[in-house]
Amino acid sequence: MNTYTTTEIAKIIGIHPNTVRFYEKWKLIPKVERKENGYRIFTDFHIDQFRLARTALQVEILQNGLRKKAVNIIKTSANRDFIKAICMTEEYLSQIQQERFNAEEAIEIVKNLLSKKEKFNSISLKRKEVSVYLNISMDTLRNWELNGLLDIKRKQNGYRIYTGEDILRLKIIRSLRCANYSLSAILRMLNALSENPDIDIKNVIDVPKEDDDIITACDKLITSLNSAEENANFILSHLKEMNKKYNPPF
Structure with missing residues (x-):
């Protein structure tokens, strides 16, 4: 299993190391394990989750609870409940299309x-x-x-x-x-x-x-709703890939 430091994660995702810590604080990524020296240990799952969260949070549309729904999708995925997150994203996409x-x-x-x-x-x-x-x-x-x-x-x-x-x-x-x-x-x-x-x-x-x-x-x-729909389609596809990768069938 690949592991990464905070600095490596920040470089891969293209964000500041402090932003990495904020995502952890807000529970937008899975719980981060630590070494004995206190350094954080990130995995490929964290990288995929960061990419999901970054895409979802690009959406500027706030009306009718869309922003809150995007955050709930991220947190559900962080808890590895990908099937539920996929269902939530389908509803989210449908609402964007209605808007x-x-x-x-x-x-x-x-x-x-x-x-x-x-x-x-x-x-x-x-x-x-x-x-x-x-x-x-x-x-x-x-x-x-x-x-x-x-x-x-x-x-x-x-x-x-x-x-x-x-x-x-x-x-x-x-x-x-x-x-x-x-x-x-x-x-x-x-x-x-x-x-x-x-x-x-x-x-x-x-x-x-x-x-x-x-x-x-x-x-x-x-224009913003079109962008939101494009992002929602990426999130849906990304969640399906994460489900295959991290919850493979027995």
Whole structure:
């Protein structure tokens, strides 16, 4: 059986030795035996587990517990329960695919709403009426306004009045938020749409601007979900290989 030191493991995996110790502390790898002098002894199993964990933790998607599920898969594999880890990964992959379907579907809903924009022209509602009409909380409406997603005009008495155009915009925002697009990605798309009604919505909402300071996974949701699916397929294949290697049939 091959054995490795902390420094050798770090070099093989391409991480800092301190990261190796963190993985051990977080129980993302199997228990590490030690020599009499206290030095850690790693095996090929640890190398495979590190590669699995590194791939799983590359996923930036956090919504609906996906990150937590990835961590649970890693820990289950570290305990040599590969069959369970494989089943968990299949469920994880299925959820990622559903998230991507939701993201794609939201784009189609937006296109459909924009094609029927004239039907909203006669609408004029107060904030509370909008909250009931769209089933959106007052706090959510305030949050979207504070984040610049819409600018509502006021009457002389100070009351906000939502026009048909505002309602259409809110329906678009609601559809995209339900699919977990970020507020910044939605704002980017809405601004681009106001400049050019014929833009490729899917492309604009999935490609952050070069001068954006902070970019999250939900700012490029479809791309991130595609990457997550690719990683999940690798994890699934890797787990099956680990199961053959470390739990061979009798």
